[in-house]
Amino acid sequence: MKAAVVSEVNAPWVLQDVPKPEAGAHQVLVKIHACGVCYTDALLAQGTLKMREFPMVLGHEGVGEVVAVGDGVTSRKIGDRVGLPITQRACGRCDFCRERHVNSFVTANNCAAPVLTGVNVDGGQAEYVVADEEGTVLLPEGLSYELAAPTVCAGYTVWAALRRANAKPGARVAVVGIGGVGHLGIQFAKAAGCHVIAVTHSPDKHDLARELGADDVVANGAELREAGGADVLLHTAPTHDPAIDAMQGLRPWAKIILMGISAEDTFPIPALAVTGQSFEIIGSAHNGPEYLAEALEIVARGDVKPMIEVFPKEEVGEAYNRLINGQLRFRAVVKYA
Incomplete structure (x- = not known):
């Protein structure tokens, strides 16, 4: 598959061939239709935030369609339209997780081993991505992928x-x-x-x-x-x-x-x-998945409309450059399907 790969600190985002992932137990394989570019992506690409080693595939505003499910998946099915927020899964075993908190940035910052889409595992700047079924959110009917993507973050x-x-x-x-x-x-x-x-x-x-x-x-x-x-x-x-x-x-x-x-x-x-x-x-910072569901519904009914610039996947590097140079009005969304 094609993915936007950042090879090292401050390297350009380059679309290249990488192995297509497969859904494991309790995971879904999502065919990405669109993925937003966030300022947090720039902090990761520039090494300001250090969450994993390079090379990496960024993107925590991915949206698309479930095309395969792994063993044990119960809450998602093939054909579901989903978004991929940044906090995918908590470890479930550390002292913080034993208190049973909802997924949020607080979880991301306090869980001993969180899985964070596009941060410490590969993200949505790719044609396909795998995620824990609980690390996805269903998209409202009628909401376009292009408008859903920036709403996810x-x-x-x-x-x-x-x-x-x-x-x-x-x-x-x-x-x-x-x-x-x-x-x-x-x-x-x-x-x-x-x-x-x-x-x-x-x-x-x-x-x-x-x-x-x-x-x-x-x-x-x-x-x-x-x-x-x-x-x-x-x-x-x-x-x-x-x-x-x-x-x-x-x-x-x-x-x-x-x-x-x-x-x-x-x-x-x-x-x-x-x-x-x-x-x-x-x-x-995010505060819980119920607020993401509310935000998506508000955008779906037309009360809020993100202002976006849409780029084909072949121009993902240009989308990133426009972000870091302050040239966007106001969010970049890259289309992968």
Whole structure:
């Protein structure tokens, strides 16, 4: 089969022939129709995150069709349309797993030996991939593979963050950073009935933010405060400075939700403001498969539409280059079938 192989740190993504995998016990073989390219893929390809040895096949936004099942599979069948989120399976034996947690990034970071699709095992940037049956999610009828792919990670991330914030209809939600995750944050918050304020330093994104559903668009925390402030701040920017600045526009008891993975290791906070205003700073990354199912349903019914650029598999290297050079509006999806 063909797969996009990263041979070493900072190497280009090259489509080449590799052995086609076979489904083992409790595994399914998925024919990949599309796979999104995520910023986490870049951190792995550049060696910032070190989870396995090179060469590797990345991709944790794969979606496709089950074409074979291994022994003991009960929850999936041939013909099922599925997505392949990053947390495929926990070891089930370590102290953390004995507490019976749901699959999430917390599981990925605390299980002694998790299986992570496209991270420590080969992922969806390939024509076929194998996964544990429990490491797949059924796709809603009518949802295209191209729109499902970015929802499996980026959409999942931002919807799980909103759910973690417990943002009620009418809540004022500020979205910092209008990129691959942030453009979905605006739409999901609007779909949840919130008053949405886009926070971006880029004047060229103001009109787009309003088209996506933002009720207000501001450039910084001072303007956010003048616009009425926010009860929830969704930090989706690739750097922390814009979110720190935006905190001056938060209302009392506001929640700051950190999501995703950044190359910046620390998040400096204005301690007096956090204490005096009783802010909550909450980490959020996926949080459970039920939120992925919800996100997929919301996209399937058309309330949210990821903005994507679609590439044939022969141009997977170009898709990755456009990601790392900041040239995408806003998510790259590579088609394999």
